Amino acid sequence: MAQICLLSLTPCSILASSHPMTEGSLVSARLLVFRVGTLACAADVDQVREILPRLPTTRIPGAPPVVAGLVNVRGTLVTVVEGWRALGLPPLSPTPSPDAGVIGSTIILELGKGEEPGNGGGGGGGGGGEAGKLIGFTVDEVVDMLASGETTLEDRKGLPGVDPTLVRAVGRRNGELFIVLDVAALLGPILPS
Known part of the structure; x- marks a missing residue:
């Protein structure tokens, strides 16, 4: 539990050094x-800028x-996406009470x-030190950070209810x-482009 609190307060780039992907690897180290919701997901730490407590957003007409809207992260406006909607899942709690707070x-x-x-082309050339676009993704719970060797990754075939084009691998x-x-x-x- 202490790790979750630390992750909530500290940029992920401080917690873990960046590990370049090797040729043929599915994901970073x-x-x-x-x-x-009830779906366990993972993302490459290389793509995680930081983890914040869920912040109230300003809706975009x-x-x-x-x-979900925009948040101000130290002077930078960041678009925030509802994770459950992006993945096509039902909300974890469909009717939150007004005094329940944001979780x-x-x-x-x-x-x-x-x-x-799609693991492919596009005009973005990899590297060169150029910063990418920032986007927020809401989650219900940050669970863990795994290093290679702590999990087994498998091919993405045969996932019921999840669009396979959005999945790089399945871990256990x-x-x-x-x-x-x-x-x-x-x-x-x-x-937007």
């Missing part, structure tokens, strides 16, 4: 595991329902730092399955 976390992800959508840890999200494929289409 470290994964951040989190829950969206005309934005699609998947967009969960917002993971600030940097698109363009990892792979392009302590008998529980989780999906490694293709963050660029999931969130890239939401961001």
